[in-house]
Amino acid sequence: MTLLFKPCSRQIKHFLPGMILTVMLILPLKAFASQTAVVGTIDPAWTSAALSIISVEKVDGKRSANNLVNSILNTDFILVAYGDYFYRIERMDFNSITKYDVKNPETMIYQYSCQGEDIAAANPHDLIFLSEQKAYLLRYGSTKAWIVNPSATTQAEFKTGEIDFSAYADNDGVPEMHKGTIVDGKLFVNIQRIDFSGGWGNYVYNTSYIAVIDTDTDTEIDTGKGEGGMKGIPSTIKNTGEIQYLPENNMIYIQGSGTDGDLAGGIVSLNPDTYEVTKLVDDDTAGDGTALYGGRIFGMAIVSAAKSYFVSYHAWGDCTVYEFNPSTGSVTGEVTGLQNLDISGMSNGIYADENDMLWVNSGTAGGLDEPSIIIYDPSSNTIDEVIETQFNPGDIVFCGTISTATEEDDDDGSNSDRLCFIQTAGFSFFKTLF
């Protein structure tokens, strides 16, 4: 987030005293601001989708929910948030991005195409923010990620550049860039490298990579870890999904779900400075094809260096949340009350809010009668509240400013793509100027 103010010019410094005063006045107000959750919800028959807007509260807080907001005839989308804005990114067949203000979620600010060249589908998978004016759009169906201006007022202004990831492409011609995060001026991009060219039933899950981009120059950094012309870092797990940064221990965590026939998933940590990858959780420690946690690992939520969570997909509509220690990789076990639920798969399924409360999806195929979000309090290991969403919950993002209590995280320039922390205003500003 340092880069929020990186382009500052000499003129800005003329306004320094006034700006400092302004920031000092604003910060205490922001300390009381709260997040609002935006939940992508999917019709249980997958014929349409909508949003749920839910207030974020502390323990014992009664959360208000507004369901079935802003419906669309597309179920294949993700949500990304930054500040007060959230973005609905429609993937295959739709290839668009639509911006909304969380205070007015029914009215779009803009909708732009992410398709570009005449390819089957750009299939945008993630948008990682560097600032309000600069973000990286990962396009799963293309070799090129887009550098975009999320504040653009026209389609022509939206795309500002490209980053070529064709070095990671396999036989199907595309690298499958999936998700990313920014840490200390470096964009880490999760590249799945699944070869779809063989068609259904014949996918080849090649070694996943993490490409590293210098966000100052938008060029790829040669980590010295890659092979075959690939400058990134090879992962020890396949079919990588979530990528989250934990400022507390300056570590990136990556989850991979492997494949049905090959339990090659798990959770690894990545040191953003040394690029060292360590396997923390192995879904098949014995290597005998028996799923250690009852199935493939699909979702992950990094809450703290001592306590985090992952989701194991046991069977249709049957997932269970496990607690693990991201510092040691030891798995504590199943989380009572979060077992045998319809949690995850296409979406991460578990998310942490500003209060470190865990939001767990529960669709109708699982144990609950109504699609809901279970709010779990890790501090007491109890369920705080269950909120009905009418449709099956999918992606959850948190909009709005965050309390200054968490701003200690931001002096490293980190950006959690799913948690729209505008936590930079204070420390980053001073750090940049001085």
Add this chain to the structure above:
Amino acid sequence: MTMIFVKRILLVFIALFLVPEFLSHLNRAIASDESPVTMAPVIVSAKKAEENFQTGDVDPEQTTAFSATITHDEFDGKMETLANVIEKEAGIQVTQTGGFGSYSSVSLRGSSSEQVMVYLDGILLNEASGGGVDLSNISLSDVESVEIYKGMAPINFNRSSIGGVVNIKTLRAGKEMQKSITAGYGSFNTVKLAGLISHKPGPFDYLVSADYSGSDNDFDYLNPNNTREVPEDDYWQKRNHAAVNQHNILAKLGYDFSSDSRIDLMNQWFEKDQDLPDRSNTKDSNIRLDTKRNISSISLIKNNLTDFQLNTRTGFEYSWKEEAYSDEFGNASHAPIDVIYLNRRYSGDFFLESITAYGILNARIEVSREEFDADNKNTSESTDINQSHRNSFVTALQYSLMLLDDRVMITPAVNYTVFDDHRESGTEAIGLPETSHVKKEYVTPQIGFKYAVNTWLTLKTNAARYIREPSFFELFGDRGYFKGDIDIDAEKGTNFDIGADIHQSFGKRLILNDFRLSTAFFSSKVDDLIVMVYDSGGNAQPKNIATSTVHGIESAINIQLLNHFYLTANTTLQDTNNESNQSAHNGKELPGRFKKSFLGKIEFRYNGLKLFSEYILQQDMYYDIPNLPAGKAEDKKELNAGVSILFNDLLVTLEGKNLFDDIYEEFYKYPLPGRSFSVTAKYTF
């Protein structure tokens, strides 16, 4: 296993074939006996609708069912498709994915397309592998008539279902030699060529019909440029990769051994090569569906057997269909696909009709086997998927009791069906081979009542129970994010309808020459509706979790005025209700069904001249199951007009379709063509 079953079918078939032969000999033996035989009084009340009416056929006028019949004259010499023709009837909705030759399915009275049984000359076209029948795979050139039975169907069709039956009857040879050629050309480079020759000079008859039709389907439509909420950047674009070419050849041979004995052989070959557009209309996509189908049948009719005047029809049918689906670049499905789906169906059936003093007794037995194989060309043979087969046995008994000088008809019937489904290969979620076996049997009753109050008013009511058995896909599917469930049960529907037919001719001297009204209230309740339920990972499984109800009123009015004007008005008003265990779906309208449909048509006929115009309005449909605001479809409005002129033996027709140029999507993101024109010429020798 397969061979054993084939042998069993053959044995049953041979036995069935021999029964009428035996009865025939018995008849002759009885007849030759010198002792006098007192014949039972026989009143043949069934009116044979056509000159070439055969045992096993249904005369729609002689059933209690609400039906519609579309005859050859109504589409002859036009650039029409089966979908275009039947969607104009009351209570019927057709859904298409695009232009000529694109996937088209039919719904009767709010049913799903899978709940409608489609027959070609009595041969079932629905497949155990799943999905409704694609009407675009049926050429109209060799069709004599299309009969539609809504809600209830007579047992002449081995199986009916919750929606009803569409029976397509192909042309039959007549005593007069028929020779004709037809050529047509229209917008989007749409071409039609057809030829027919048939004759029945004596006991032997033959018919050969062949046609080719094709279209580039490169119609203009407004591409939303991936931003459906931003109309400013929409642009007009040709539909890419939607070309269709199809060939159809029908050959028939028949021989009358006597006035009561006849054999028929039929073979129909159909082939269609089709490019499929993707939802984004990508220029460089390469999605193809190539279909080849062959239907063969042989049937023996033996009538007036024994003292009981038994009429019989024994048949054996074999149909084979291969569909090669490929998506070279994964435009439609994220990854390349190259799969061949193969369906085979063998069936033997026996139909018995006994016309007695008080009515008509019908009995039917059918034994069939269907085989399905999906050969994924991207995988090795050892991981081949979804080899399945279904053995089925169907028997039905129906009696049409005629009272009060045939003014009252009461028709009770009962069907007994056994499905024995096997999955021979497949894979579980983690790649282990899997086999499954499901056997189910069902007894379904039905009853109909018809009362001719007077010469112009007939009242009808019917009640029936039908099932829609799960398909292989629903039972055994294991493709991608879909996993079948062998525990699901058949959908069970209860249908009821009541209505009236009014028909009065007033003669040519008055303004109003002829008036016909058919109206019915219909109601259908389907329990154990099979619904795809997705978990949050997007993995689907079919479940029996819903009940649906449909209530509606359908009316059709036909009026002849001033000897030369023909007015038609068809309306359907229906309320569908999804009573689902899923709260998001409960109380909502069923998706894909219009709540209101209207067709108005006017024709002017004078000697060889015919001018016609029709307007179609369909309203209030949802694309999605939860009926969200985004899922509400726009109204469909279509204006068609044309002129036909007959010069001696040459019939020329000019048509304009969708003159409002309203680009409509019956399937979301799959537009139908806008305005189009065509000219067709038919010359009869």
